[in-house]
Amino acid sequence: MINDTLSALLDFQKETEALAQVAGRLSWDQETMMPRGAAMQRGEEMAAMESVLHARRTDPRVGEWLSGLEGSELDPVAAAKLRHIRRSFDRANKVPAKLAAEIARVTSVSQGKWAAARAQDDFAAFAPVLAQVVALKREEGAALADGGDVYDAMLDDYEPEMTAAELDAMFGEMRPRLRALREAVLAQPEPKAVTGSFPEEAQLALSAKLAGVFGYDFERGRIDKAVHPFSSGSGSDVRITTRTNPADPFNCFYSTIHEVGHACYEQGIDPDYALTPLGQGVSMGVHESQSRIYENQLGRSRAFAGFLFEQMQEVFGDIGIDSPEAFYAAVNRVQKDFIRTEADEVQYNLHIMLRFDLERAMVAGDLAPAELEGAWNERFEKDFGYAVPRASLGCLQDVHWSVGLFGYFPTYSLGNVYAGCLHEALRSDIPGLDDQLARGETGQATGWLRERVQRHGGLMKPREVIARACGREPGAGPLLDYIEAKFSGIYGL
Template sequence: MSALSDLLAFQKETEALSAIAGRLEWDQETMMPEGAAEQRSEEHAALSSVLHARRIDPRIGDWLEQARGEAQSEAQTAMLRHIRRDYDKTQKVPARLAAEIARVTSVAQGKWAAARAADDFKAFLPWLEQVVSLRQEEGEALADGGDRYDALIDNYEPDMTAAQLGQMFGTMRPRLTALREQVLDRPEPAGLSGSFATDKQMEFTRALAVAFGYDLTRGRLDLSVHPFSSGSGSDVRITTRVSEDDPFNCFYSTIHEVGHACYEQGIDPAYALTPLGHGVSMGVHESQSRIYENQLGRSRAFAGWMFDQMKALFGDIGVADADAFYRAVNRVRKDFIRTESDELQYNLHIMLRFDLERALVSGDLAPADLETAWNDRFKADFGYEVPRASLGCLQDVHWSVGLFGYFPTYSLGNVYAGCLNEALRRDVPDLDAQLAKGDTTAATTWLRSNLQTHGGLYRPEEVVARACGTAPTAEPLIRYIEDKFTALYGL
């Protein structure tokens, strides 16, 4: 046995244990009995300790040194790069801290859900304070003298910094804000009306998942408070949620999560249970969910097909024709919830969260002041007041589970999706004719072969650039949004 083969065999077991940890998190969100939360937190902490010990096992350092000249393929070289990066990062985080983060965030997630349901930020505050403190400590350890928020971003988007993101957001914000003001001066299109039974919504949302290429023989579709995707390879699970007076909440949450799931299902099977066997970054991951949901799912062509399907299933849905349905799918209105936001305003939601969590991690904003800071910033950015915490700082699960540095990858994913959409439409000129029939095959096949199959083989910006033929920038996304909403609202 060579050092490389020993290392990869050891890594395969670590990847398998990590997948089990992910399955525990899926279970907690979907099926775990409410009374099991405390025990589950101990299970998370125990498994986290085992994984942490494996990731700092001194044999990894020895194997990495011995395997330097053994890599004989691009994939093996990339695997060593990922293992080295993970090893170096994990060594900086004490085992005690890793276990405590796992334990506290497991409990905090349930506390957040209860506080959100009760609109009670103060009930969640003690747990938020613990999570912020732990992530600050982790960021300090990882940064090694540098910026601790940059160190946390790097957990989700390697090589990205807050300064780079801030510059990108600074380019996007003025144009998006100006367009938003123009659009909101126009009459708001009508939405759907009626009651949309849960069983029929789930029937149609499963059909949508399959239409976008989700393989249900290797996945599941369940309900949760906050939709998410979990897993990789041959076990990739998604969730959605249902509101009987707003079926778009269910349908577009599903399409979004299918984008994540298809990325994982589309990775070369040879990379299963290796460092290359999952998405390379959350920004690239989000590019898949956003292009599935928006550039494909909210396109005029696909919306026309959806209109016919929904009329057949639900009868009268409150809009007269496919054009009115398309306007309803893409209507811009004053609202509070990020996950239900239109494409025009979505990135403004992310910029708010980016600035607030950056301030939390740096210590410039105390957790006790978060609700007030959120409400003040929302009023300044959107022009109206947040009426309750569930529509404000408690609406997202991310901070309860310690995902600081994660939010900006949503907007980065939108930027990548804008670039991919231009390249896709260049290569598949009759795409709209296919989408009008409900056929996404050409689009999803293009994305699978040009991006998804590579998994973690290339660096994040590199894999997008290879698919598009040019380095990613925000301009294609902004141009797409401006063109779409200018036409929709007759500006």
């Protein structure tokens, strides 16, 4: 009887997971290939898909099956699947179907309006739809919180069991050390940047090669262009996007390596978990740990920078830099800038802290969406010391708020913290890592991550995955020590 009930539930869940993948493919298409004029229709399509998914996630039969399995002796894999299904069922039942569909419709339309406003540097054109998104997400958050903290309920969508109070404490530990390091670094002479001609076709060809170097499986994936690079899908269909800048090839290369980290997590999950609740990354913090360790601790290491230096010379010829050490400094150059996705390791988390505080204020009702641009510019100048010249370099640079991803931003810094812990453990276990990276060989490092983190998918809880992989509870110390040592060395502090 128990086996029949479990089979019925998991068969039903498999169809739900498959439909969710289809909905994800609609989002991928919207970012990469959809005609501009299709935005309103795509909003209706997304709303229809969300209505179907919401109905399945709240189907009374799911509750009956879960009740029938209560107290049963289950193996760890089955128990983990039920934990995820129960969590999804309970959360979905708190959100009215009409609200879920409306959020899907409005955020699909909002994304197009954000892209247009960003292109025109016109925050005022985006503000009304942002206000709609914030109102809908606050309504959803209140339903999920059920009397508790609304922002914590939003955060739980991306990092289960994490709270804003814990993040506040973590950021409080990180902020002073990062600010002090930033001030010391910016007082030093700026390393030379690469110069030359970097045609888009050549950038994309080398970025595809780098994706392969880091283990991306092109039989189960593809690379396309998007305004904002992202990874999409799981299992046998995991797609990534990148972007190019004719003056800055690192934008393309490191965006690609970053998204490959996400994609390899999804591709590395145990195939037996495909189209089950365990068949995806367990949280955005753990997900980000993979993209950030691929991009930074591995991809921006002195050893791998030497390999990339040779590759760039072969492809582009003279790049204005004539030594691996100077190239390593260029790859890790700290400079005054505005864009989060292009920020160096010293300043990146300061960008996240700004967004964390502003989105909490919007969710709490302390900051009206119409006032976001002014609040952003004031806070940025206070934190970074210079003024934001236009909206595309300020509050319109990220897609997240346009699609309702409130609670997502802090998982980037949490992922950096997790990556710091993983890197410390990885270095301990692979003492010859630099020799391998200098040859463009990442297999042992990425294999370590696949075995310790990626293959488990959603089997364990987020912090448990990191703690087991590292042999210690995660904390900000290893990340801060790594950043301080690395940039003190580069800048001679």
